[in-house]
Amino acid sequence: MTELLSAAQMRAIEQAAIASGDLTGLELMERAGYGVVAALLAEWPDLAEGRGAATGVLPRTPAFLRTETEARRALVLCGPGNNGGDGFVVARLLQERGWEVAVFLYGDAAKLPPDARVNYDLWRVMGEIAQWEAAAIIGQAGAKVPDVIVDAVFGTGLTRPLPPEVAAVMTGLPAGRLVAVDAPSGLCMDSGRVLGEAAASAALTVTFHARKLGHVLSEGPLHCGALRLVDIGLGRTAGEDVTLAGANAQLGKGSGQHKFDHGHALILSGGQGRGGAARLSARAALRVGAGLVTLGCPPDAMAENAARLDAIMLRQVGGEGLAQVLADRRINALCIGPGFGLGALQARHVAEALGSRRALVLDADALTLLARDAGLLAMLHGDCVLTPHAGEFARLFPDIAARLAEPATRGPAFSRVDAARAAAARAGCVLLFKGADTVIAAPSGACRINAAVYDRPAPWLATAGAGDVLAGIITGLLARGLGAFDAAATGAWLHVEAARSFGPGLIAEDLPGELPKVFRRMRL
Ligand SMILES: NC(=O)C1=CN([C@@H]2O[C@H](COP(=O)(O)OP(=O)(O)OC[C@H]3O[C@@H](n4cnc5c(N)ncnc54)[C@H](O)[C@@H]3O)[C@@H](O)[C@H]2O)[C@@H](O)CC1
Ligand SMILES: [K+]
Known part of the structure; x- marks a missing residue:
């Protein structure tokens, strides 16, 4: 079964792994950043070629020397939490590949959580960090068109609508290769709903360990673009709370059976x-x-x-x-x-x-x-x-539907999973709530999602x-x-x-x- 996690479940898994001493938060962050870089290069193989494509000690090819004059460019947007920490790792790894990397930070560097702060400092040895300024970011994205823009502003920790100066960037960036780290900023990862009015629309979203509910529910898939999952070494830890519907191997018929x-x-x-x-x-x-x-x-x-x-x-x-x-x-x-x-x-x-x-x-x-x-x-x-x-x-559950129709302004926002579970509990039977993200819920709370997305x-x-x-x-x-x-x-x-x-x-x-x-x- 493929599990779908809430933000709180993901945090609990991460904290349990760190508490067990098996790995550190910094290791997880490094693997996450590495996973983003690997995923974006796999998604767009042209970015893995030319100057800015690290070839280690191998000699450059004549074709390369003739045709490639400019380095690859990335614009990395970092936020105030660990999502931003992943962003600093991505910036470092891309620059180590020879890319030109510009980094903007939303928030106060002095308040970064410890692992993000370590990666902030590591990046500062290599390059600049500009304070957040929406017009400057959009101007830079338009003038020196980056090969990729990395959205590492908010991930699973977002609980409120995007601040206006972040929303202005997410809705003002030129269309292109926007890579969301874990989540497109602005999306509630428990419900797949946009908190407030704006969220990034990524071409590629790279998430870690397991897909989150928000990747498959409601508007999530629209904002995520393509979705890639990266193993960061957390192993199997979660119970299977919500899972993706899948093939049932028990459907065969025995040869000795009667109609x-x-x-x-x-x-x-x-x-x-x-x-x-x-x-x-x-x-x-x-x-x-x-x-x-x-x-x-x-x-x-x-x-x-x-x-x-x-x-x-x-x-x-x-x-x-x-x-x-x-x-x-x-x-x-x-x-x-x-x-x-x-x-x-x-x-x-x-x-x-x-x-x-x-x-x-x-x-x-x-x-x-x-x-x-x-x-x-x-x-x-x-x-x-x-x-x-x-x-x-x-018509069947007007109050539950009304709750679902209310604007989402706080995370975790009321989701289609919450709605289906509430309806199944009230009805005392199994409920299948149709959509591209069909939710199947039982009165016990058991829940599967049949996702016809990605x-x-x-x-x-x-x-x-x-x-x-x-x-x-x-x-x-x-x-x-x-x-x-x-x-x-x-x-x-x-x-x-x-x-x-x-x-x-x-x-x-x-x-x-x-x-x-x-x-x-x-x-x-
Ligand atoms: N959980 C894990 O195992 C891992 C998490 N990692 C990264 O860590 C992220 C989660 O980090 P965090 O929990 O620090 O959360 P985020 O980095 O998503 O954001 C949390 C920060 O934003 C603030 N915030 C939330 N909503 C806001 C708003 N509307 N306006 C202004 N500030 C707001 C919070 O107060 C907090 O400071 C994941 O998405 C992922 O990118 C990775 O480093 C890999 C491992
Ligand atoms: K993000």
């Missing part, structure tokens, strides 16, 4: 002409490996669905309710919501489904019905999964019916016996993998058919 060993999912559909959404869910449930899938629909929709379904079975679910169908105890997972309808009969079916205590995905119209009826909400149980997008979430974007998932497929995938996984939390997290991961596997041009119908390729790649 009933893989569960029976029931997908409830709306009336005539409204069955497309439920059919998408049903196909996804079958493709993800449920042994049997039945679509339950009102009498008027039987003919339409019969004409469109083969491997998926069809049952009439009329005014008499669900009880008859659910008498079959082999039906072990339900999906209600896609194209379902919002009438009194549908509300009754939701109540019956909840009352049956079967594993249950509630999506789309079912979420609207829940939001309208506190009695239904009170029936939710631990085997339920709610799959709201932001609008549905706000090298895993899935922009073509923004298409009609994609949510119906996700609901179906999760229902199929519930039928196969996964617990609600695992089914939701694994389902979200598979959904993005399927979208990425298909690529541009994707429509919802393509998603179920793409799952076999994903499974093959997983070597199921």
